[in-house]
Amino acid sequence: MTPGGERLGRLRRFLGRPADRTALLIWFFWHVATYIYMVLAAPGRTEAPLLDRLTPWDSDNFIAIAQYGYDGTPGMPDAPKLIAFFPGLPLLLRDLHWLIPDWSLSIVLVSLVASAVVAVSLSRLSDSYRKGTGTWTVLAFFLSPFAVFLLAGYSEAPFLALAIPAWLLARRGRWAAASVCAALASSIRVSGLFLALGLAVMFLVAKNGRQWRKLPWLALPGVPVLAYMLYLWDRTGDLMAWKAAEAQYWGRFPEAPWQVLINTWNRSIDEVALRTSYQEEMLAAAVLVALIVWRLVRRRWEDVAYLAPQAVALLAMSSFYMSVGRASLLWWPLYLSIGIVGARRPWVFMAYLAVAAPVMAINVGNFTTGAWVG
Numbered sequence: 001m002t003p004g005g006e007r008l009g010r011l012r013r014f015l016g017r018p019a020d021r022t023a024l025l026i027w028f029f030w031h032v033a034t035y036i037y038m039v040l041a042a043p044g045r046t047e048a049p050l051l052d053r054l055t056p057w058d059s060d061n062f063i064a065i066a067q068y069g070y071d072g073t074p075g076m077p078d079a080p081k082l083i084a085f086f087p088g089l090p091l092l093l094r095d096l097h098w099l100i101p102d103w104s105l106s107i108v109l110v111s112l113v114a115s116a117v118v119a120v121s122l123s124r125l126s127d128s129y130r131k132g133t134g135t136w137t138v139l140a141f142f143l144s145p146f147a148v149f150l151l152a153g154y155s156e157a158p159f160l161a162l163a164i165p166a167w168l169l170a171r172r173g174r175w176a177a178a179s180v181c182a183a184l185a186s187s188i189r190v191s192g193l194f195l196a197l198g199l200a201v202m203f204l205v206a207k208n209g210r211q212w213r214k215l216p217w218l219a220l221p222g223v224p225v226l227a228y229m230l231y232l233w234d235r236t237g238d239l240m241a242w243k244a245a246e247a248q249y250w251g252r253f254p255e256a257p258w259q260v261l262i263n264t265w266n267r268s269i270d271e272v273a274l275r276t277s278y279q280e281e282m283l284a285a286a287v288l289v290a291l292i293v294w295r296l297v298r299r300r301w302e303d304v305a306y307l308a309p310q311a312v313a314l315l316a317m318s319s320f321y322m323s324v325g326r327a328s329l330l331w332w333p334l335y336l337s338i339g340i341v342g343a344r345r346p347w348v349f350m351a352y353l354a355v356a357a358p359v360m361a362i363n364v365g366n367f368t369t370g371a372w373v374g
Contacts, residue, residue: 019123019124019127019134019135020120020123020124022123022134022135022138023119023120023122023123023134023135023138024116024119024120026119026135026138026139026142027115027116027118027119027138027142030142030143030147031112031115031151034147034148034151034364037361037364037365038050038053038364038365038368040365041364041365041368041369042368042369045365045369045370046368046369046370048370051102051104051105051108052104053368053369053370054104054108054151054152054153054368055104055107055108055152055153056152056370057372058085058154058155059104059107059152059153059154061081061082061085062085062089062090062093062107062153062155063090063093063103063104063107063153064076064079064082065082065085065087065090066089066090066091066093066094066097066103067103070082070083070235078249080245080248080249081245081248081249082245083232083235083236083241083242083245084242084243084245084246084249084250085155085242086155086186086187086188086189086190086224086225086228086242087187087228088155088158088184088185088186088187088188088189088224089107089110089155089158089188091187092110092158093106093107093110096110104153107153108152108153110153110157110158111150111151111152111153111154111156111157111158112157113161114157114158114160114161115150115151115157115160115161117161117165118141118150118157118160118161118164119138119141119142121161121164121165121168122134122137122138122141122164122332122335123135123137123138124168125137125164125167125168125171125332125336126138126336126339126340128168128171128172129336129340130340130343132343133336133339133340133343134339135339136338136339136340136342136343136349137335137336137338137339137340138339139339139349139353140335140338140339140342140349140352140353140356141329141332141335143353143356143357143360144328144329144335144356144360145280145284145325145328145356145359145360145363145374146284146325146326146328146329146360146363146373146374147329147360147363147364148360148363148364148367148368148373148374149326149329149374150329151364151368152367152368154326155188155189156326156329156330158188159185159188159189159191159192159330160329160330160332162181162182162184162185162188163181163182163185163191163192163195163330163332164332165178165181166178166179166181166182166185166195166199167195167198167199167202167332169181170199170202170203171202173206173211175199175203175211175214175215175217175218176214176217178199178217179196179199179217179218179219179220179221180220182195182196182199182220182221183220183221183223183224184224185221186221186222186223186224186225187224187228190225190242191310191327191330192221192224192225193221193222193225193309194305194306194307194309194310194313195221195306196218196221196222197305197306197309198302198303198305198306199218199221199302200218200305201301201302201304201305202302203215203218205301205302228242229242250318250322251318251319251320251322252317252318252319252322253317253318253319254316254317255316255318255319256316257315257316260315260316260318260319260320260321261282261285261315261321263319263320264278264281264282264320264321265278265282267320268282274372277325277371277372277373277374278320278321280325280359280373280374281321281322281323281324281325281374282321283325284321284324284325284327284328284374285314285315285321285324287328287334288307288310288311288314288315288324288328288331289311289315291307291331291333291334291337292304292307292308292311294337295307295333300333303333306333307331307333310327310330310331314327323374324374325373325374326374328374338352
């Protein structure tokens with residue numbers, strides 16, 4: 001074999017199965033396409049540098065925490081809001097700073113690499129349910145309406161890069177490794193607790209034996225959340241200070257679900273500039289409810305245990321629908337369903353793409369030119 005052939009062989013072995021390589025090709029070309037679209041969408045709408053277009057809003061907050069801690073940048077008037085953000089991603093950015101001095105570049109690269117991990121792990125997860133469906137599921141995921149948050153410097157990609165492997169490891173009965181991944185995910189988003197609940201139910205209904213001696217591992221995902229709450233208690237005297245910050249700065253406080261829907265509907269009428277965004281939020285909320293009902297019908301109890309607390313948090317613990325669309329990226333049972341059904345019935349997959357892909361493209365253009373989506 002020639003030296004070139006040997007190098008190619010080593011690369012193929014490194015990339016793993018053909019399905020893994022296909023998932024990475026989807027990841028790569030999706031990024032190429034979205035960067036091209038960003039360039040095409042910019043004229044007349046924004047002159048901001050590329051990195052600034054990928055790191056607005058929450059990205060600035062993560063970077064501020066990484067640089068200055070929870071006191072925020074010097075003179076930051078709304079620094080108390082920073083405690084609403086869990087420390088996992090800022091700590092990672094701080095650790096990477098010696099290698100990548102530019103904070104904006106660092107957080108974008110984290111999402112870039114994490115989304116590659118998501119592509120491979122989601123493909124493998126889908127194949128663990130039905131062989132040969134991984135490519136369909138990965139396509140459904142990267143063409144989802146809110147996939148732009150995999151491009152930007154946000155927490156969705158790094159969370160999923162830990163949460164989906166945790167789910168896959170649990171399906172394989174590797175509870176210790178799954179719990180470690182879930183614990184790291186919990187340091188990034190409180191959604192890690194919902195993941196832990198799903199893993200616990202998966203453990204209880206496991207068909208390959210419950211391995212009771214592994215049960216204590218399932219408490220591990222709660223440790224980072226508890227540690228952060230103890231830090232907040234020492235800092236502010238309130239264990240739930242992160243939740244109080246969400247209520248104060250983002251209006252995330254409990255309301256009756258029907259009132260939350262009414263509030264969102266009224267905002268969609270009154271706030272013309274954000275009308276489309278609120279409409280997307282309401283549609284995403286309907287999808288979440290339908291997905292939970294579908295998983296109940298299918299008796300996928302672990303999926304319900306993961307999704308139902310999210311429904312409570314998103315649809316009843318906020319005064320209006322906020323970031324429900326963005327949170328849809330975390331609902332991998334949705335993309336698994338689309339991929340698995342679509343592999344058998346391609347017309348279902350094509351119907352999904354006909355709706356999802358154009359919305360995804362519009363949201364990429366809007367978000368990267370300064371408009372909020374999801």
